Amino acid sequence: MLGIKQLSIKTSGTIIMLTVIALGVTSCKRKNIVSHNGAKDLISFKSIQGISYTEVARRMKNGLAFNEYGYQLEPEWKMSFISDDSARIYSPIKKQLINFPLSRGYDSIFNTARTWLKVKKMNRDSLVLEILKFSGDSIETKGAKVYMIMYADNYIKNVLHSDSVILRHPSKRDTAFIRGLVAKANSNYTKAFAARQPVKLISLSPLASAIQRKTIPEMQNNFDTSDDYLDPTFDIVINKAYKNFYYSFSVYVDDKGEMHYRRALVDFSMSPEFEAPYNRIAEGIMKSYLKLYFKIIPGSTLGMTHASIISIHLKGSTAAPHAVTDTLAKHRD
Structure with missing residues (x-):
């Protein structure tokens, strides 16, 4: 009741x-x-x-x-x-x-x-x-x-x-408001805002897959799926990587589809000395594997492309891919 x-x-x-x-x-x-x-x-x-x-x-x-x-x-x-x-x-x-x-x-x-x-x-x-x-x-x-x-x-x-x-x-006032946000975000990607049509990561290699998390609307979350909109989150797997690893971080994706490292999604309050090396390695992986293996389509709102933020949980495995091709086929546009 x-x-x-x-x-x-x-x-x-x-x-x-x-x-x-x-x-x-x-x-x-x-x-x-x-x-x-x-x-x-x-x-x-x-x-x-x-x-x-x-x-x-x-x-x-x-x-x-x-x-x-x-x-x-x-x-x-x-x-x-x-x-x-x-x-x-x-x-x-x-x-x-x-x-x-x-x-x-x-x-x-x-x-x-x-x-x-x-x-x-x-x-x-x-x-x-x-x-x-x-x-x-x-x-x-x-x-x-x-x-x-x-x-x-x-x-x-x-x-x-x-x-x-x-x-x-959307009203004319809504369009004018979003146009103002877009101008700020595209002149400075750190002023990014949530995209109505979120960033897309399209794999260019059978060694890589990216799946965006989707919230299941149910009684426990009051059927609220707004996190999928405000914080698009991707699970990425890189096979035949140089070593096994797992990193979680957020990035800015600018209006050109370029990734810019933002911060780690890990709590370092108990061991702050590990934060700098973690960020350095995660950013290096982003600049190598992600840029090599993915085509990145920037987010947009009301038809206007702009900088936005996404979260990434990235797993690297030295093993060969297992049915990665099938997974990509299901999630590629």
Whole structure:
């Protein structure tokens, strides 16, 4: 079940214990909120029950869909309210609509699909929801300042005469913002940011293979695969190397596809004397094996190529390759 029997809400430094049945007291009367005995208000979805909404934009308070790290907030939800305690939401993982329990709270707050949301606007044509921060058994009512903008499917089709694919395109402000980040990153690769289309490593030799790690969306990670976007990570194997070795490090990949060593992904706090030789050898391997064995396609965002960062876990083996050709065939574009 997605609801919880009791939780604490932080507001202005005060922790208030709440229950699902009555999540607080408010004297503020709002439209579409039903009063219970004049003391406990729960939001009602009766006025929009059965209407199918599609998320057309997800934006921060400043109106942008991208942050300074290049991460894009993507509109993904499709939903309708079946009743005041049930919602139907499209799962991009299972490719189908799924019914989820819905728990209503005070001040237009509700929970469904493992997400706490606050209604900012609600009518038969559109819906604006604020995503709330949630940690442990408490939610921050001030929110994360991230907003989901939804339009009714009927409104999109018969009033806007459009479709969700077109409406979900990045705005002109988003494009201008990314263009500014690209200019900075390409003039100084240390100002790299996450690429919407990540770097690709294409093997040029049967002695080498590179596979990008992919997060499996599941309950344990709340179906969050954002690390694949923010930190593309590759497992690389070099066969018939000069010796057996294993190094983990991150690199800048500039807009020309050139690699620049960044830092080791190893904790040297207990033995700092090993850090310098580790970096020296790892950088040498990067400049030799990786540049020799791979074609590197730089990352890009909104069609603009730019510097970005990737993480590498590199294994060298003196042994001959074992079915490396088959592995490469599966992962080569």
